[in-house]
Amino acid sequence: MGNSLPTSVGLSNDAAVNQIQEIVSDNCVVIFSKTTCSYCKMAKNLFEGMNVNYTAVELDRNTNGSNFQDVLEQMTGGRTVPRVFVNGAFVGGAMDTRRLHEEGKLLPLVHQCQVKRKS
Incomplete structure (x- = not known):
């Protein structure tokens, strides 16, 4: 269900x-x-369980993975993975993403993005 980008x-x-x-x-x-x-697997499984497509950038398989991780740290304030973005915004790591889902806030963010892309 997830797409991987080329290195x-x-x-x-x-x-x-x-x-x-x-x-x-x-x-x-x-x-x-x-x-x-x-x-990372937990975050991916969360989206798969909601039947939501995602794009995975596997930093350990990307020639620039370490560089990407440095940049993500500058952008998000953290170096750990996963770094999850929904609708262009950083939502956090796996636990943050799961908490948003449990609070019923994650799917609306995904739907906002899907609606925006269709129009």
């Missing part, structure tokens, strides 16, 4: 910022993840 080679910091911003603005749900991370 890219040797980005500058500015290019990494631009690429991350482009990925986030082009997709309703983006999970910056690592394939071996149990919290």
